Amino acid sequence: MIANYGYMDGSGEYYITIDTGKCTECGHHNCVEACPKGMFAIETDDYDDEVAVIREEFRKQIKYMCAECKPVSDRPPLPCVEACTSGAVTHSW
Amino acid sequence: MTVEYWRWKEYNWHDENIDPKAGSVLSAGCDVGSVSSQAVVMVDGGLYAYSNMRTGSDSPHSALDAMNWALEGTGLKIEDLHYVVGTGYGRVNVPFAHRAITEIACHARGANFMYGPSVRTILDMGGQDCKAIRCDHRGKVTNFLMNDKCAAGTGRGMEVFADLLSVSIEDVGDLSFDVEEEPEPVSSTCVVFAKSEAAGLLRQGWPKNLVLAAYCNAMAHRVVTLLERLGVEKEFAITGGIAKNIGVVRRLEKELGLTGLKSDYDTQIAGALGAALFAGALYEKQQAKK
Amino acid sequence: MITAGMDLGSKFIKIVIMNDGDVIARAKMLSGFEQEVTASEALSEALSKAGLQSGDIERLTATGVGRSIAPFAHDRLTEVGAAARGAIARLPETRTVIDVGAEEGRAILITPDGHVKDFAINEKCAAGSGTFTEAMARALELDIVEFGRLSLQSDKAVPMNAQCAVFAESEVVSLLHARTPKQDISRAVHDAIASRIVSMARRVSVEREVMIIGGMAYNVGFIASMKRALEMELIVPDDPDYVPAEGAAWAAHDKLVGMEKTELKER
Incomplete structure (x- = not known):
């Protein structure tokens, strides 16, 4: 399943996309530790698979929560994207 | 008394031709949304009763009210139900539910029942959110996104406009087509900014209907943008409160170049119906284990 | 030299008139639905406060979301440029x-x-x-x-x-x-x-x-x-909403100074 967490508002589209098919094969769950804001969690989904999710309380403010990892210039690689060895995590902005 | 133009009617229904007492599995779903709550009762996998109400100030009461109202006149009580699944924003606060399942999974499953297994893309436009879901032939979600952060593209956004123009929410669709020429969409996405834009248009002498058309257009365009992230695969269906607003639906179908599937069911109950379907399956799984 | 800055914001239009970098008059008006008209009115108000005629302004720079429709503007400056210039001038x-x-x-x-x-x-x-x-x-x-x-x-x-x-x-x-x-x-x-x-x-x-x-x-x-x-x-700062308009007036001032220097060189 492709899960898009985030939103679109007047200022733009802000989604963190998690390919849960890749998640189920991953036993590392590095994303949980990598995010400096602690936005990731591992949960059992509706189809009883163990997958990474963006925690509910962060979903409406990811533009702001992710801001520190996205400086205007000299942007380093995103820690969550780098940490995920199976390439399940992508950002839309 | 102030007239609340944005208030819609609540309703319940049950099938007089079904004797629920004769059924072997009574499953139910309860979808507690931030604006409205629906309850659905199924007898042996067939739709038997449902209700649609405004959500009150607390979720557990709203869930109880919705379920009791669906059961009104059926002779059934909540205790008679074999398995109940709670869904929606208030899903963890459904006191009589056996399990909570996300509204995304429930909507997909509900739509699969309502529109048949060919449905692949579902757009659900609710009171305070907008969901786009892709699913397989069994109604299992393959891709989804949800927008509950921003009021644009939700029923609430439309309510703000109906309120501004003193138009009943049910009339928005028809009125928006009563224009000589289709206007450009309102340029601001943000409902607050769109509202001041609309006030400006009214000041310039635009008739109400034209402003409504411009907003319906903007809403349709926004929802199409949302869908494009997911990619639209046929067949396509629209559920939720806005599915009843032809002002938005027809315009977005035109922009997509696709027509939404029609269903004989009330599309607002898709989430609760999906929850009831999950409930039926979970009950049977539970019985098989025994 | 007399310069002016005009900040056409989404809610208010702010005008600052400067004489060699000193603010001599200001005006602020609700933008309303006809920004262009409001901008002219605000400018007239600032001019009358300063006891000047519109012809006395040697250069006017406009900024703000509505800067493209600003009347009488010689130059236009982004909100970012105006805010930065104004802030530096203050401190x-x-x-x-x-x-x-x-x-x-x-x-x-x-x-x-x-x-x-x-x-x-x-x-x-x-x-x-x-x-x-x-x-x-x-x-x-x-x-x-x-x-x-x-x-x-x-x-x-x-x-x-x-x-x-x-x-x-x-x-x-x-x-x-x-x-x-x-x-x-x-x-x-x-x-x-x-x-x-x-x-x-x-x-x-x-x-x-x-x-x-x-x-x-x-x-x-x-x-x-x-x-x-x-x-x-x-x-x-005091009057914090005037800072970008001041920045614009400073930008007009800077431009005039720059032009004078070029002229001197050319002589």
Whole structure:
């Protein structure tokens, strides 16, 4: 399943996309530790698979929560994207 | 008394031709949304009763009210139900539910029942959110996104406009087509900014209907943008409160170049119906284990 | 030399007239639906305050969202450029400018020699602007100034779930129904917007001195929330919403000085 967490508002589209098919094969769950804001969690989904999710309380403010990892210039690689060895995590902005 | 133009009617229904007492599995779903709550009762996998109400100030009461109202006149009580699944924003606060399942999974499953297994893309436009879901032939979600952060593209956004123009929410669709020429969409996405834009248009002498058309257009365009992230695969269906607003639906179908599937069911109950379907399956799984 | 700066904001139009860098007159008017007309009126008002005729202005620079329709403008300058120039003129040590207006918020990082290094903008969403606070004050039926002041009386942080101004309005009303004290609601609102502005500012990095300008800088509740969120002192100048118009007037001044120098060289 492709899960898009985030939103679109007047200022733009802000989604963190998690390919849960890749998640189920991953036993590392590095994303949980990598995010400096602690936005990731591992949960059992509706189809009883163990997958990474963006925690509910962060979903409406990811533009702001992710801001520190996205400086205007000299942007380093995103820690969550780098940490995920199976390439399940992508950002839309 | 102030007239609340944005208030819609609540309703319940049950099938007089079904004797629920004769059924072997009574499953139910309860979808507690931030604006409205629906309850659905199924007898042996067939739709038997449902209700649609405004959500009150607390979720557990709203869930109880919705379920009791669906059961009104059926002779059934909540205790008679074999398995109940709670869904929606208030899903963890459904006191009589056996399990909570996300509204995304429930909507997909509900739509699969309502529109048949060919449905692949579902757009659900609710009171305070907008969901786009892709699913397989069994109604299992393959891709989804949800927008509950921003009021644009939700029923609430439309309510703000109906309120501004003193138009009943049910009339928005028809009125928006009563224009000589289709206007450009309102340029601001943000409902607050769109509202001041609309006030400006009214000041310039635009008739109400034209402003409504411009907003319906903007809403349709926004929802199409949302869908494009997911990619639209046929067949396509629209559920939720806005599915009843032809002002938005027809315009977005035109922009997509696709027509939404029609269903004989009330599309607002898709989430609760999906929850009831999950409930039926979970009950049977539970019985098989025994 | 007489120069003028015109800032056509989404809510107010601000005009500043300068004589060799000294502000000699100012005017502010609600933008309204006909910005161009309002801009002319505001300019006339400033001119009459200064005792000048329109022909006395040697150069006029326009800035703000409506700058493209500004009447009589010789040059146009971005909001970022105007805010930075104005802030530097007020206090040369300024390195970070946080400008929060009615519909936009922006953070600008300035190099020690006064050039714009980086900037970030919150726009097209009411959640990151003064409109958000205004909508909440309206929902509580409070005057905006009173609403800001109330926040200072609160010692409790109530979390707010809604980000969108439309949803936040309902949330604020339900907080009120749940008998949450108005001062705590006010603080929740100001903390929420401050946290969004600070997140944006951190994208350009926040270096001292930090100056906060724009209409929102009048709001004492917002300033208190900003200080808490940034954990540092802020420079809040007098008449903070005039800073970009001053920046524009300075830009006009700079241009004239530059032209004189070129002329001298050519002679």
